[in-house]
Structures are given as structure tokens and as C-alpha cells.
Amino acid sequence: MISPPMSVRTPLTECVPASKEFLRFLKEKEGCKALSSFEDTGCAGFHLEENCIAITTEESTSVLSIENSLKRSWHDFDMKKAMRVSLLNQLxxxxxxxxxxxxxxxxxxxxxxxxxxxxxxxxxxxxxxxxxxxxxxxxxxxxxxxxxxxxxxxxxxxEELSLEPENVRLRNNSHLDAPESPSAWQxxxxxxxxxxxxxxxxxxxxxxxxxxxxxxxxQVRIGGTRRKERLMFMVRSSDAPRLIGTRGVNKKRIEDATGCSITLHTESKKDGEFPVEIIGQNTRHCETAKSHIESFLSNSGSSVEEEKKFRERPKVHLVFSPKKTPGTPRKEKEDHSL
Incomplete structure (x- = not known):
């Protein structure tokens, strides 16, 4: 007796759009673990491309559920990393x-x-x-x-440098000659x-x-830029208005005084704090700008507390008698003298 032919399930491949940050996570250790958890059970196969993820599954498997599971792993990883960085900045x-x-x-x-x-x-x-x-x-x-x-x-x-001529500029048409002997190498x-x-x-x-x-x-500049140092630390969310000032006046004054560029990443608020990024020529400039910001916030914080205490003082309202109408005759004082 000839058995009926078995139906062969054709795997389906679907490309899911993904951001660069999401793809970067999937290439790290935690992301590879999340992908392996599906591949080891035979639920799905993955191929990371430039702008998307190619997910190969059977018809009965939902691609959306796999995508949501990977994004939850990404969210948990980012949350743990943010908490770790915040704790290190505090300690x-x-x-x-x-x-x-x-x-x-x-x-x-x-x-x-x-x-x-x-x-x-x-x-x-x-x-x-x-x-x-x-x-x-x-x-x-x-x-x-x-x-x-x-x-x-x-x-x-x-470094990974581009060797295209338009990306490299030399001052005064300087010409670099190759050394004639190995002894010339530094x-x-x-x-x-x-x-x-x-x-x-x-x-x-x-x-x-x-x-x-x-x-x-x-004197060579790659892409017209030089190396700069970057320093990041956390600031309370309530300090953002004072640090920025009216039309950014306070932030501009600190930048002029320290020679550094200051960026407030208020969109990345977590646990009542947001990161402040300082970019300067060297570490000393960045540390000076950080100390300047902390000193400014502590001084402005004390003045704000004094103003707050002043506003919270009880207000005394003087109650005045109603105005007399012009037609009302003035009451004469009674004369009790004999």
C-alpha cells in the first residue's frame, strides 16, 4: 500500500524594517542571545541586513510576535544600561x-x-x-x-580613514615624503x-x-574636524529651566566662559534626571565646564529657595473702610460741655 505524499511546508521570509539602533542591539551579546532563543527552538531564522531583519518562519508562526519579543528584549537591555550609567555617574x-x-x-x-x-x-x-x-x-x-x-x-x-583626495586637506600645500630607510620610523x-x-x-x-x-x-585635518573630548553627566530635570535661562542666556554664558559646547538631552529623561553633554578641546576644559555648571546650579538653587520661602510667607491684607459718598453730610461731634 502506497502512503499518501506528505505535505511539505514552505518557509516564509518577511523583511521587517529596523532602525540602526535596533540592528546595533541585535549585533551585541544580548541581542544575539535573543535571536538564538528563537533559532534553537526552530521557530524562526534571522538574517540581519542593512535596514531590515529578514525573518524566516512557518505559516503558523506570527512574525509580529517575534518582532515584539525582540523589541522587548531591546527595551530591557537599554533600561538596564541606562540605570548602570546613571549609578556610575552618581558614584x-x-x-x-x-x-x-x-x-x-x-x-x-x-x-x-x-x-x-x-x-x-x-x-x-x-x-x-x-x-x-x-x-x-x-x-x-x-x-x-x-x-x-x-x-x-x-x-x-x-582609524578607518577615507583615502579619497577630497576628504584630506593639507595646509600650505604641504607634501609628505616617504622615509628612505626603516630607521626613520618613529x-x-x-x-x-x-x-x-x-x-x-x-x-x-x-x-x-x-x-x-x-x-x-x-596640521592635517580629516574631514575638516579635529579630535575633541566629550563628557556626560546627569542633572535633575528641575534644573533644566535654570541651566537654559531665558532664550538660552545662562547656557550661552557658561559656553563663553569655558570654551566648551554644552548640549542638554532633555528628551532622554529617566528617573527625574537627564544627561548633559559637554564637548571641549580636552578633558580639563570639560571638567571645568562641569564644575561651572554644578556651581551655577547650586548658587541659583539657593536663590530660588530663598525666593520660594519669601513667596510662602503669609500675606497680610489691610481692610479699608468703604469710601463715603460725596453727598453724605459729615457727622458733627457732639458737644457735651456745659
Whole structure:
């Protein structure tokens, strides 16, 4: 007896649009775990593309439920990370955030435990887009930055630069000549020994920069911009109006006084706080701007409290007798004299 042929279920593939942030999460450790939880059970298969996620499932499986589950995992991951950063900002006096290339961030992630032990920073957070943040005392923060720069030199990790001629501009039509012998190449460690001040370090050049062309290389601008330092810390949401001021006057004064650019990310409020981003030429400028903001908020806070106490004082209303009409005759005083 011939058995009837079994019906073969054809898998369906649907492309779900996804933001860059969502795709970035799915490429990280927690995101890969969320994808594996579906793939291990045979519910679905995933392929990450540039602007979407290709989800392959059977007809009986809902793609929408899978998408919602992945987004819940993303939301939980972001919430935990925000709470972690907020706690580190409260416990640590100093922090630093630097945007590196993906290759450089991968090297930092590989030596993360060594950096934590040798530098003494409290924690080090590495994003998949190359942003790296570390927290701790000012000495530890500076030492960690110095170790990272020396690490790039030692392992010859260079930035991802575009070599198109229109993206590179030289001052005074400078010409860079290649060295004639290997002896002309610079020792990668000689430039960074004996210092733990990150504000004096420029973006690490590629390994083997020729010594005779160092002065010209320092004048090259990639994409018309130079390396800047960024510092972020949390401020109470109630301090936003005072920090901004009328038409941004207070914020502008602080920027003029410190030489830094200040951005208030009020759209990212969490637990009654929002992040303030400071961008300056070096760490010292960023720390000065942060101290200026904290001093300004503490001083303005005391004046606001005094004004509030003044407004809360009980008000005394004087009750006046009603006005007399012009036609009312004035009552003469009775004369009781004999």
C-alpha cells in the first residue's frame, strides 16, 4: 500500500524594517542571545541586513510576535544600561566618553579586564558603534586613556580613514615624503611614556609615522574636524529651566566662559534626571565646564529657595473702610460741655 505524499511546508521570509539602533542591539551579546532563543527552538531564522531583519518562519508562526519579543528584549537591555550609567555617574566623580573606530573599540574590549585592573577605573562600557566610556577618579580616568593610546600604538590599530583626495586637506600645500630607510620610523612608545594626561594627546596616528613629517601630519585635518573630548553627566530635570535661562542666556554664558559646547538631552529623561553633554578641546576644559555648571546650579538653587520661602510667607491684607459718598453730610461731634 502506497502512503499518501506528505505535505511539505514552505518557509516564509518577511523583511521587517529596523532602525540602526535596533540592528546595533541585535549585533551585541544580548541581542544575539535573543535571536538564538528563537533559532534553537526552530521557530524562526534571522538574517540581519542593512535596514531590515529578514525573518524566516512557518505559516503558523506570527512574525509580529517575534518582532515584539525582540523589541522587548531591546527595551530591557537599554533600561538596564541606562540605570548602570546613571549609578556610575552618581558614584564616580569623573567620567570620559570617546568615539573610536570599530576596530579600536574591539581591541579595547579584548583588553577590558587588563584596563580595569591596571588603571583603577570603576567600570568601562563599550558600545557596538565604537563609543567607549569609563568612570572613576580623575587619576584613573587619565591613566586609562593613556593606556588605550599606547595600546593602539603597540598593536598598530589605525582609524578607518577615507583615502579619497577630497576628504584630506593639507595646509600650505604641504607634501609628505616617504622615509628612505626603516630607521626613520618613529618608536610607537616614545611619544606616550611618562604621561597620564589625556588632554595633551591627539588622535593616535598610524604605527610608523615618519619623524621628519611629524610637523606636517599634525596640521592635517580629516574631514575638516579635529579630535575633541566629550563628557556626560546627569542633572535633575528641575534644573533644566535654570541651566537654559531665558532664550538660552545662562547656557550661552557658561559656553563663553569655558570654551566648551554644552548640549542638554532633555528628551532622554529617566528617573527625574537627564544627561548633559559637554564637548571641549580636552578633558580639563570639560571638567571645568562641569564644575561651572554644578556651581551655577547650586548658587541659583539657593536663590530660588530663598525666593520660594519669601513667596510662602503669609500675606497680610489691610481692610479699608468703604469710601463715603460725596453727598453724605459729615457727622458733627457732639458737644457735651456745659
Amino acid at each position: 564616580c566623580a569623573h567620567s570620559q566618553t570617546v568615539q573610536y573606530s570599530v576596530n579600536q573599540a574591539a581591541l579595547i574590549a579584548f583588553f577590558k579586564h587588563l584596563l580595569l585592573r591596571e588603571s583603577g577605573v570603576a567600570d568601562l562600557i563599550i558600545e557596538s558603534n565604537g563609543a567607549v566610556s569609563w568612570f572613576g577618579p580623575i587619576e584613573s580616568v587619565n591613566h586609562a586613556r593613556s593606556m588605550i593610546e599606547r595600546m593602539f600604538q603597540q598593536f598598530s590599530v589605525v 618608536d610607537p612608545f616614545s611619544r606616550y611614556y611618562g604621561t597620564a594626561e589625556p588632554q595633551t594627546l591627539e588622535r593616535a596616528p598610524s604605527l610608523g609615522s615618519p619623524t621628519e613629517t611629524t610637523n606636517d601630519v599634525s
